[in-house]
Amino acid sequence: MLLQSVMRRVIGAAMVLGAAVVVRGDIVIDEFAGPVAGVGAVDADPGLATVSTAANNVAGIPGAWRIVRANRVAGGTGAVKCFGHIGQLKYDQTDSSRGVGSVWWDGDSDDTFGDGGFPAVDLTEGGANKVLSLTKIDFKNAVKLTITVKTTTGTRTYEETLAGPPFLGFDKNIGFNAFTGTGSFTSVTAIRIAFDGSGDSGSRLSFDAVKAR
Numbered sequence: 001m002l003l004q005s006v007m008r009r010v011i012g013a014a015m016v017l018g019a020a021v022v023v024r025g026d027i028v029i030d031e032f033a034g035p036v037a038g039v040g041a042v043d044a045d046p047g048l049a050t051v052s053t054a055a056n057n058v059a060g061i062p063g064a065w066r067i068v069r070a071n072r073v074a075g076g077t078g079a080v081k082c083f084g085h086i087g088q089l090k091y092d093q094t095d096s097s098r099g100v101g102s103v104w105w106d107g108d109s110d111d112t113f114g115d116g117g118f119p120a121v122d123l124t125e126g127g128a129n130k131v132l133s134l135t136k137i138d139f140k141n142a143v144k145l146t147i148t149v150k151t152t153t154g155t156r157t158y159e160e161t162l163a164g165p166p167f168l169g170f171d172k173n174i175g176f177n178a179f180t181g182t183g184s185f186t187s188v189t190a191i192r193i194a195f196d197g198s199g200d201s202g203s204r205l206s207f208d209a210v211k212a213r
Contacts, residue, residue, distance in 0.1 A: 025213075026129075026133075026211045026212065026213045027121075027123055027125060027129060027211060027212040027213070028060075028209065028210075028211050029061065029062055029105065029191060029209075029210040029211060029212065030058075030061045030062075030066060030084075030089070030103075030105065030209065030210050031087065031208070031209040032066075032084040032085060032086070032087055032088050032089050032208070032209070033058075033086065033087060042070055042079055042080070042081045042083075051069060051070075051071045051111075052069065052070050052071070053067060053068070053069045053111040054067070054068050054069075054083070055067050055109040055110070055111070056068075056084065057109070058084075061105060062105040062107070062118050062121070062191065063105055063106060063107030063108070063116070063117075063118030063190075064107070064118075065105065065106075065107065065108060065109050066084055066103065066104075066105060067102075067103065067104050067105075067106075067109070067111065067113075068082045068083055068084060068089075068101070068102070068103045069082060069101055069102045069103075069111070070082040070091075070099060070100075070101045071099055071100050071101065072097055072098070072099040073098050073099050073100060073198045074098075075098045075198070075201075076093070076096050076097040076098035076099070076201050077094075077096045077097060078093070078094030078095070078096045078097035079093075079094055079097060080092070080093050080094075080097050080098075080099030080100075080101065080197075081093075081101075082101035082102065082103065082195070084103070085206075087208060088206055088207070088208055089103055089206060089207055089208075089210075090204075090205075090206040091143070091195040091197070091204065091205045091206070092204050092206075093197050093201065093202055093203050093204060094202070095201060095202040096201055096202070097201060097202075098197060098198045098199070098200070098201050098203075099197055099198060100194065100195065100196045100197065100198055101194070101195045101197075102192055102193060102194040102195065103192070103193050104190065104191060104192035104193070105118070105190065105191050105192075106118065106150070106189070106190035106191075106192075107119075107189075107190065113148075113190065113192050114148075114150050114189075114190045114192070116190075117150065117189035117190050118189060118190070119189075120151070120152050120187040120188060120189050121187075121188055122185070122186045122187065122188075123176075123185045123186070123188050123212035124176070124185050124186050124212070125212070129176075129212045129213050130175060130176060130177075130213075131173040131174055131175050131176065131212070131213055132147065132149075132158075132173075132174045132176065132210070132211075132212055133171055133172065133173045133174070133209075133210070133211045133212070133213050134171070134172040134174075134193075134207040134209075134210060135171045135207060135208045135209045135210075135211065136169050136170070136171065136207055136208040136209075137162075137167070137169070137170055137171070137172050137205070137206070137207045138166070138167065138168045138169060138204070138205070138206045138207070139162050139166070139167055139203075139204060139205040139206075140165075140166045140202065140203060140204045140205075141163070141197070141200040141201075141202055141203040141204070142161060142162070142163040142164075142197070142199055142200040142203055143161070143162050143163075143195050143196065143197050143200075143203045143204070143205045144159065144160070144161045144162075144195070144196035144197075144199075145158075145159065145160050145161070145162060145193065145194070145195065145205075146158070146159050146193075146194040146196070147159075147174070147179070147191070147192070147193050147194075148190075148191070148192045148194070149179060149183070149185065149188055149190075149191050150183070150188070150189050150190040150191070151183035151184055151185070151186075151187045151188050151189060152183075152184075152187040152189060153182065153183045153184055153187060154181060154182030154183030155181050155182070155183055156176075156179035156180065156181040156182070156183050156185070157179060157180055157181050158174055158178055158179045158180070160174075162205070163200075172207075173213070185212075191210075193210070
């Protein structure tokens with residue numbers, strides 16, 4: 001049973017032969033609504049020495065905290081940014097910069113992923129949900145995605161490099177069975193999505209929401 005204080009469930013209802021039937025829906029991890037200010041991390045320093053991290057308390061997301069991180073790496077100039085926009089997560093490198101970034105949810109506000117964990121939730125919704133979905137993805141150049149899901153019984157990981165000319169507005173649905181490692185999506189305690197644009201200056205990536213569906 002999903003705790004309402006941990007994650008919002010989208011529920012539909014249908015009338016069948018006069019009886020109300022509950023229809024299972026998406027589990028929304030984050031739709032990047034609010035707060036208006038202080039939602040981003042920007043690193044314009046050279047090399048690997050400086051990491052910019054921002055923690056934001058947001059009602060209705062797993063563990064109530066969203067953490068974003070940006071780090072400019074050697075081989076470019078300019079800024080690397082990662083921020084929760086209103087209704088969108090954006091990772092952005094200037095045309096001359098290279099970097100890495102991430103967003104995660106693990107139930108606390110510090111800058112170490114997975115050391116706390118929120119109360120375990122069933123992303124499968126009793127078996128109804130099969131995929132983790134990043135909705136309305138836009139990207140440019142090459143960006144490597146690494147998604148890490150911690151559970152009460154282990155850690156699951158998915159990796160893929162998105163590459164090519166700009167692609168706009170598609171949903172990326174990743175089957176739970178495409179993740180390697182051990183652990184069940186029925187008892188998830190932390191989630192991180194990392195972006196690596198260090199191999200291609202000017203790489204960018206954005207999406208509107210993260211959902212289990």
